[in-house]
Amino acid sequence: xxxxxxxxxxxxxxxxxxxxxxxxxxxxxxxxxxxxxxxxxxxxxxxxxxxxxxxxxxxxxxxxxxxxxxxxxxxxxxxxxxxxxxxxxxxxxxxxxxxxxxxxxxxxxxxxxxxxxxxxxxxxxxxxxxxxxxxxxxxxxxxxxxxxxxxxxxxxxxxxxxxxxxxxxxxxxxxxxxxxxxxxxxxxxxxxxxxxxxxxxxxxxxxxxxxxxxxxxxxxxxxxxxxxxxxxxxxxxxxxxxxxxxxxxxxxxxxxxxxxxxxxxxxxxxxxxxxxxxxxxxxxxxxxxxxxxxxxxxxxxxxxxxxxxxxxxxxxxxxxxxxxxxxxxxxxxxxxxxxxxxxxxxxxxxxxxxxxxxxxxxxxxxxxx
Amino acid sequence: xxxxxxxxxxxxxxxxxxxxxxxxxxxxxxxxxxxxxxxxxxxxxxxxxxxxxxxxxxxxxxxxxxxxxxxxxxxxxxxxxxxxxxxxxxxxxxxxxxxxxxxxxxxxxxxxxxxxxxxxxxxx
Ligand SMILES: [Fe+2]
Ligand SMILES: [Fe+2]
Numbered sequence: 001x002x003x004x005x006x007x008x009x010x011x012x013x014x015x016x017x018x019x020x021x022x023x024x025x026x027x028x029x030x031x032x033x034x035x036x037x038x039x040x041x042x043x044x045x046x047x048x049x050x051x052x053x054x055x056x057x058x059x060x061x062x063x064x065x066x067x068x069x070x071x072x073x074x075x076x077x078x079x080x081x082x083x084x085x086x087x088x089x090x091x092x093x094x095x096x097x098x099x100x101x102x103x104x105x106x107x108x109x110x111x112x113x114x115x116x117x118x119x120x121x122x123x124x125x126x127x128x129x130x131x132x133x134x135x136x137x138x139x140x141x142x143x144x145x146x147x148x149x150x151x152x153x154x155x156x157x158x159x160x161x162x163x164x165x166x167x168x169x170x171x172x173x174x175x176x177x178x179x180x181x182x183x184x185x186x187x188x189x190x191x192x193x194x195x196x197x198x199x200x201x202x203x204x205x206x207x208x209x210x211x212x213x214x215x216x217x218x219x220x221x222x223x224x225x226x227x228x229x230x231x232x233x234x235x236x237x238x239x240x241x242x243x244x245x246x247x248x249x250x251x252x253x254x255x256x257x258x259x260x261x262x263x264x265x266x267x268x269x270x271x272x273x274x275x276x277x278x279x280x281x282x283x284x285x286x287x288x289x290x291x292x293x294x295x296x297x298x299x300x301x302x303x304x305x306x307x308x309x310x311x312x313x314x315x316x317x318x319x320x321x322x323x324x325x326x327x328x329x330x331x332x333x334x335x336x337x338x339x340x341x342x343x344x345x346x347x348x349x350x351x352x353x354x355x356x357x358x359x360x361x362x363x364x365x366x367x368x369x
Numbered sequence: 370x371x372x373x374x375x376x377x378x379x380x381x382x383x384x385x386x387x388x389x390x391x392x393x394x395x396x397x398x399x400x401x402x403x404x405x406x407x408x409x410x411x412x413x414x415x416x417x418x419x420x421x422x423x424x425x426x427x428x429x430x431x432x433x434x435x436x437x438x439x440x441x442x443x444x445x446x447x448x449x450x451x452x453x454x455x456x457x458x459x460x461x462x463x464x465x466x467x468x469x470x471x472x473x474x475x476x477x478x479x480x481x482x483x484x485x486x487x488x489x490x491x492x493x
Binding site for chain 1: 443
């Protein structure tokens with residue numbers, strides 16, 4: 001037996017009930033049992049909380065004015081990008097609830113109202129065990145780090161990249177033009193999958209990948225292949241699990257993050273909005289980070305110099321909308337860059353690039369960030 | 370209250386204390402909280418019910434009765450829950466005999482208030 005209940009942190013439980021007396025009692029009792037809870041009074045409020053937060057377990061009343069528990073469950077299941085949400089419906093004994101309709105909507109379990117605390121606790125433990133089995137987030141990041149370990153662009157590149165990408169996507173979600181495409185799930189997914197953008201570099205031979213200095217045209221052709229290698233790797237995963245929309249997202253980023261807005265990028269020379277939006281976002285994040293990071297063969301550019309290059313690239317290299325987003329959050333970008341500084345995040349970064357001097361001092365680990 | 374007396378009086382009691390206590394995992398502070406929350410909402414629901422009954426608004430009556438039933442069940446006020454369910458069903462079928470259920474509910478609510486106040490006084 002690997003996993004014991006005590007080893008698994010209890011995920012917060014969202015309670016949904018239109019009856020405040022039931023809601024209050026349920027929440028008091030679960031709190032007393034040491035389970036963290038949040039509450040919503042109707043389906044719409046609940047859906048909003050599920051979309052915004054990181055709620056993994058929902059315990060919802062069946063019958064509610066407005067959106068019913070079954071409808072809420074159906075809506076939760078329609079979100080294809082997000083982590084799995086374990087959904088329990090509360091049924092009352094006197095109603096002949098159509099359990100099949102609950103199951104069809106995607107409910108995982110049913111609990112009778114009024115509840116029996118012991119039974120409820122047991123069922124919630126099961127729920128927690130199931131959602132904690134899903135380890136995709138950490139596996140994705142581990143995979144990205146593994147791919148990066150062969151790459152001289154080490155340090156906290158991936159950590160900064162995903163922060164920039166999230167920041168830019170978050171900004172777009174507030175712009176009317178993108179509000180329909182970029183929602184909270186999109187923002188979370190770009191944060192999750194952007195570190196995989198260069199996963200195809202595992203397939204690039206050492207003499208090209210590790211070459212200090214400028215690549216010859218032939219070598220550059222080989223280097224470009226990392227986008228297609230990444231695509232094929234992730235596309236195989238997509239075919240294996242077509243319902244996992246985040247894999248498709250990761251695949252699109254891998255293949256399109258070197259495309260340029262004017263069509264002069266690679267591998268396909270896509271233009272403008274033919275480039276997937278996630279690729280256009282990651283392009284800005286990736287280039288800015290590459291510019292402001294020192295390499296074996298070059299010094300780090302200052303933010304001022306990097307921002308000018310981003311500005312000049314607007315409309316040619318980069319999507320102007322995303323460049324605008326970049327400049328709306330310049331201060332936060334500088335902060336991320338400073339906070340996730342390589343020399344601070346990676347204690348042994350100086351060993352990887354011996355030519356450089358890193359400031360000494362107390363060095364937090366990457367996990368602490 | 371020991372288990373034996375609870376058994377004897379269960380029939381006559383407005384609240385099934387044992388079942389309420391076990392739902393509150395034996396914590397009297399949670400019982401108190403649940404009861405005061407229940408009472409607070411019951412007052413409002415009763416007022417709304419009277420208004421709906423006066424205007425013979427069956428849909429509204431059914432809705433409020435349903436809510437009273439749910440709230441009662443959480444605190445194991447099983448008899449009130451039964452009366453409320455009765456009323457809910459009658460209102461849904463637009464039956465005329467709703468007045469009986471209504472007065473049953475009124476009376477039961479009086480008994481409940483008394484029982485709850487006694488209980489709260491006892492615990493404090
Ligand atoms: Fe790349
Ligand atoms: Fe990169």
